[in-house]
């Protein structure tokens with residue numbers, strides 16, 4: 001902003017100087033002849049015109065500046081999807097076949113907490129603690145993980161693993177997650193309570209820093225001009241990747257090149273099912289719908305919008321269910337979503353939360369992640385809940401100027417694990433996961449357009465590459481002063 005308003009000032013001075021000069025010259029001429037008068041009038045018009053356009057120009061700059069300071073919402077919208085023409089769409093005839101509904105996406109191993117596995121877990125825990133004591137960290141990690149896998153609800157196992165992560169791995173965020181988990185199963189666990197309290201402030205600060213870093217990167221992205229060729233290539237690439245990963249998470253076997261060719265040319269890939277094609281076409285349609293309707297609307301996402309998104313997600317695969325709430329009970333791994341009779345009410349409640357002040361005032365990443373979690377928890381549709389939730393999340397992020405976030409299909413186990421953790425009481429790991437995905441997506445764009453990211457000091461390659469551990473160390477020292485949290 002400042003360089004351009006600086007130019008404006010210089011221009012203004014120049015104009016004033018020119019004006020004075022012109023007037024002096026004209027004053028001499030006016031005495032001489034009539035054509036001088038004509039020239040004077042012409043120059044007057046030109047001057048008035050150029051000054052007025054200059055002042056509008058300055059006014060625009062002023063507005064930009066104050067908007068940036070005062071109101072995030074009013075910020076110049078970053079066009080988030082590639083140009084429609086770039087994707088060369090051929091109109092398709094939309095005949096879909098009903099999809100066999102299989103909701104095996106959230107299948108977790110149901111660990112039975114019977115006595116033998118618990119005692120095996122305790123044995124493993126004791127061995128882990130011995131290894132920790134001897135400084136054999138790699139062995140300790142394996143044994144701790146084994147214990148957690150055997151008894152994922154055992155408060156001592158969870159608490160000790162947390163302490164190990166905090167003191168030897170310096171991973172305070174994950175340590176805190178384990179303390180909180182221990183407390184969900186035993187709210188009065190003394191050691192876990194002390195541990196949670198001690199780490200709470202550091203964790204909050206780390207979360208805040210992560211969101212600030214994400215904001216900086218978003219601002220850097222917004223600063224890149226829309227006509228930047230590398231940016232447009234990156235947008236296009238991200239568009240295909242987004243579709244590829246989001247249908248891939250649900251089991252679609254199309255690879256990136258195939259996904260791309262279906263969106264671009266609408267030609268079939270040999271050996272792949274019609275449904276797999278239709279899932280991709282549906283996602284493409286839903287993204288374009290969001291881009292055309294929701295992205296530039298400030299606030300207010302209605303129930304109807306969510307139904308419209310879902311209608312496109314499923315429309316090509318299952319036109320009957322697309323855009324409708326489910327009418328049957330479903331079971332999703334360990335989670336039993338609300339019965340069909342409650343869904344309508346819960347969805348209305350959800351929509352009013354979506355538009356509540358409390359939600360809108362949150363950091364967009366937090367808001368978007370929570371919206372995703374809440375929708376997938378209600379599980380309002382017979383199929384396509386995951387895709388619709390991710391699209392809703394991205395609609396919220398795009399409204400706030402972020403590109404659509406990609407959740408990589410190879411991270412789906414973590415993704416489901418965090419969703420399940422949210423079900424059992426701690427939604428922060430899921431929000432952090434979404435924040436990490438947001439940051440990775442932003443990095444993708446910024447790396448693709450590196451010449452611009454260099455202009456922002458906070459985004460020098462170093463700070464992007466710096467890993468989580470490094471951040472921990474710095475912040476711990478900031479807050480605690482001593483080496484309390486450090487390895488000894």
Ligand SMILES: *[C@@H]1O[C@H](CO)[C@@H](O)[C@H](O)[C@H]1NC(C)=O
Nearest residue numbers: 081082083084085288291292
């Ligand atoms: C997204 O919307 C913008 C205008 O807001 C438009 O220029 C662009 O073509 C759209 N992209 C897609 C893929 O629909």
